[in-house]
Amino acid sequence: MTDDALRRRADELELRVEELERTARLRELWETEIADRHSASVLVDPDGQVIAARGAGSLPESVDLPADDGHLLQMPDGRTFGTQWLGGHGAILWLRRRRASVVPRLHLRLLGLGAEARLGTGRAERGLRSLELLAVLAMHRDGLTAEQLALSLYGERGKTVTIRAQVHRVRKHLGRRALRTKPYRLAESFDADSLEVARLVAAGQPDEALRAYLGPLLPASDAPAIVDARRLLDESLRRSILTTADPELLSRWLVHPCGADDLAAARTLVAVLPVGDPRRAAASASAAAVGRRMSLAAPGPG
Numbered sequence: 001m002t003d004d005a006l007r008r009r010a011d012e013l014e015l016r017v018e019e020l021e022r023t024a025r026l027r028e029l030w031e032t033e034i035a036d037r038h039s040a041s042v043l044v045d046p047d048g049q050v051i052a053a054r055g056a057g058s059l060p061e062s063v064d065l066p067a068d069d070g071h072l073l074q075m076p077d078g079r080t081f082g083t084q085w086l087g088g089h090g091a092i093l094w095l096r097r098r099r100a101s102v103v104p105r106l107h108l109r110l111l112g113l114g115a116e117a118r119l120g121t122g123r124a125e126r127g128l129r130s131l132e133l134l135a136v137l138a139m140h141r142d143g144l145t146a147e148q149l150a151l152s153l154y155g156e157r158g159k160t161v162t163i164r165a166q167v168h169r170v171r172k173h174l175g176r177r178a179l180r181t182k183p184y185r186l187a188e189s190f191d192a193d194s195l196e197v198a199r200l201v202a203a204g205q206p207d208e209a210l211r212a213y214l215g216p217l218l219p220a221s222d223a224p225a226i227v228d229a230r231r232l233l234d235e236s237l238r239r240s241i242l243t244t245a246d247p248e249l250l251s252r253w254l255v256h257p258c259g260a261d262d263l264a265a266a267r268t269l270v271a272v273l274p275v276g277d278p279r280r281a282a283a284s285a286s287a288a289a290v291g292r293r294m295s296l297a298a299p300g301p302g
Contacts, residue, residue, distance in 0.1 A: 112215025143185030
């Protein structure tokens, strides 16, 4: 090998050593920056050559760097990175997380007066037929066919064309996300006050269930499935309260609109209050009043 070739070879080796030293210093800077951060990042040299990466997945060998700090760089796969220059030695590219799309939650308020349905913060739906449809679907998370909904809401006279029209109205008023099709079912994220009361009763929490029980399920509805569900919810709550023999809970039930004429609850309250308890006289009077109302309401002999 000639002297010129040896000098060229030595120069190349020197440049290579300097490059490795610069890369090592750049790696140290990068490792210091990422030590307390969990974001995915990429280390590149001043020419955009990728040196190292953490949690960034598949990457090209080089990128076109923006001139200034903070400017965004988009990878061929669509991901976006913010740029942080390390002096003139290279840069760190920080992966910008895409904001997860917020799926609005469907809220069903079906108990008592003032029932309504609302998707997220959108406008409220208060039409009885729409609320009946939503209430029945809330009871069947896996969904129902048009035929099943027609039977649940209208009995044997129900028609699928009526159901399809109602579904169209609900989706137009609340938004398409509120109600899905094939089969008809509610949005994946929803809550219903009637289901919450039923859950509390099943969990053995009648006190909390009574607090959440604002009134009967869609009291104006005569849809077969709603009538059955309304009776079941009311009777389940009533029995859970009676079995506690808790004077305070019984008293609260008797002043609730749904329990005001519950003669069995009134008599149970009298029975559980000890003689001498000042509340017993009032409870006895209340039981007598309920008994009188019930006798007046009873149909006379034919």
